[in-house]
Amino acid sequence: MTRYLKLRKKALHMLRTELSGDLCYHGMAHTLDVLKVCNGYIRRGKLYGEKAMLLRTGALCHDLGFTVSYENHEEHGIIIALRLMKEYYFTPAQRKVVVGLIRATEVPQTPKTNLERILCDADLDYLGRDDYSRISNLLLKELKRFGVNLTAKEWRQKQISFLEEHRYHTPYAQKYREPVKQNHLLEIKDQLSA
Incomplete structure (x- = not known):
């Protein structure tokens, strides 16, 4: 959980300081809303431990790419998320799950796993x-x-x-x-x- 909390702090700092003020929709409020909705799914679905951590990580990182570019933001977000997860010692398997979560939110949405379905619906x-x-x-x-x-x-x-x-x-x-x-x-x- 410590890894997630450190990543959360860094991701929220990036969103707060690096997002363009022109992002009226894809701003920090949207990310926090998606995270809140995911937390509702976590409670209702009794998701604990690693699954809950990975879903929350996906929610936090799914729009980080907007700090780089409006176009192809999912791919930029994946690069940033991989860097952060490596910094905070997420395993390769955990990183793969989060990459799938971010990629699944690209419209048209194509979720393949339960966590991906949840994040797409939360988004x-x-x-x-x-x-x-x-x-x-x-x-x-x-x-x-x-x-x-x-x-x-x-x-x-x-x-x-x-x-x-x-x-x-x-x-x-x-x-x-x-x-x-x-x-x-x-x-x-x-x-x-x-």
């Missing part, structure tokens, strides 16, 4: 929550700051496509997040047709 948990609109607006603001200019109609169409294509991977998210996500989808479709 996009907000799609099925009441704060969806607020967080979605942060993403739009971020995209505009990085040169992606969308009209209101184009943004709604993009949201519809994303929500229709997205799938939750865990029974919890399928039961508790998917119905709320479907409501958001209907609302956006109504806005588009108004």
Whole structure:
């Protein structure tokens, strides 16, 4: 656990000091939200010891690549995560699990293990929550700051496509997040047709 706590301190410091202020969505708040959601899965699933540590490590590291580049941030994040894990004496097998976790969050998500399914669902948990609109607006603001200019109609169409294509991977998210996500989808479709 000491290894994880040291890595956590370093990763949070990197996010706090190295992320661009233009990252309205992919900022430290998002990483902390994903970590909080993962902790809920850890409690509900009674995940202990190494599995919990690796899931938390994946949550902390999954967007570290944004400290380097907006493009291909997963690959940059993997490089940073490997360096940190080596520094804090994670085993090669543990490093491999975390690399898989980070890679699984790339859209379209392709989780292969239970931990990967959990992290993917935690990463996009907000799609099925009441704060969806607020967080979605942060993403739009971020995209505009990085040169992606969308009209209101184009943004709604993009949201519809994303929500229709997205799938939750865990029974919890399928039961508790998917119905709320479907409501958001209907609302956006109504806005588009108004």
